[in-house]
Amino acid sequence: MLILVYNEDTNNIEKYNRSFGDPMPYINNKYLIVKEFKSNSRTTILWTTKKTMIAFNNTRVRFQKGIYVGYAFKRIFEGGHSGQSQHYAGTCFDCGQIWTYSKRKELYNLARKINVWSYVEPIAETPTWIHFDKRNKNPACSAGFPLIKQGSKNTYVMILQDALNNMGRFLSIDGIFGKNTKDAVINFQRYYGLSVDGIVGCNTWRKLVDIANGMGVSNYTKYYS
Numbered sequence: 001m002l003i004l005v006y007n008e009d010t011n012n013i014e015k016y017n018r019s020f021g022d023p024m025p026y027i028n029n030k031y032l033i034v035k036e037f038k039s040n041s042r043t044t045i046l047w048t049t050k051k052t053m054i055a056f057n058n059t060r061v062r063f064q065k066g067i068y069v070g071y072a073f074k075r076i077f078e079g080g081h082s083g084q085s086q087h088y089a090g091t092c093f094d095c096g097q098i099w100t101y102s103k104r105k106e107l108y109n110l111a112r113k114i115n116v117w118s119y120v121e122p123i124a125e126t127p128t129w130i131h132f133d134k135r136n137k138n139p140a141c142s143a144g145f146p147l148i149k150q151g152s153k154n155t156y157v158m159i160l161q162d163a164l165n166n167m168g169r170f171l172s173i174d175g176i177f178g179k180n181t182k183d184a185v186i187n188f189q190r191y192y193g194l195s196v197d198g199i200v201g202c203n204t205w206r207k208l209v210d211i212a213n214g215m216g217v218s219n220y221t222k223y224y225s
């Protein structure tokens with residue numbers, strides 16, 4: 001399986017080929033294997049960031065026992081998290097679904113204490129799991145999608161490329177916002193009556209999420225040109 005990792009330190013997209021039973025990049029031992037990160041997504045490509053993987057690795061080391069991951073990566077058109085971006089960006093984990101409350105509480109307390117996550121969902125809001133994520137610092141929208149435009153490089157560009165492809169485009173999912181991606185955005189904006197600037201800010205994200213989210217795994221659900 002192809003795994004794209006955005007390295008925040010070098011501003012590069014790293015590519016890895018790993019089997020389901022292999023550890024994710026930047027993960028020691030088998031603290032998080034590819035299959036766990038993929039969870040029930042039907043994707044053939046995964047993406048995440050270096051800092052997300054290091055945060056998980058640190059959490060696992062401090063927890064000193066295995067962390068059950070029931071839900072992590074999800075493609076935007078597979079739905080499941082409505083407008084929230086973190087699972088789509090591959091920067092988010094829902095853990096401990098099969099555990100007792102006290103074990104979940106232990107992980108929750110640790111995740112808050114060690115301060116490697118941007119956000120740990122209050123336990124009252126996660127009755128049967130623990131959610132933590134790496135959040136984008138400057139969201140264009142409350143759902144956490146940052147403004148991206150030509151020259152941008154990150155996992156949000158991958159979400160965008162993937163969503164546009166599922167509407168009939170043929171962009172390579174590489175996380176790099178180049179001319180082809182910009183042209184596809186311009187067509188999308190024109191088709192849906194948005195301001196046509198090739199920049200994916202709040203309005204364009206909202207429209208994309210509305211259309212892409214939950215549209216299912218079939219190819220070319222909707223074509224625009």
Ligand SMILES: [Zn+2]
Pocket residue numbers: 087092093094131
């Ligand atoms: Zn979650």
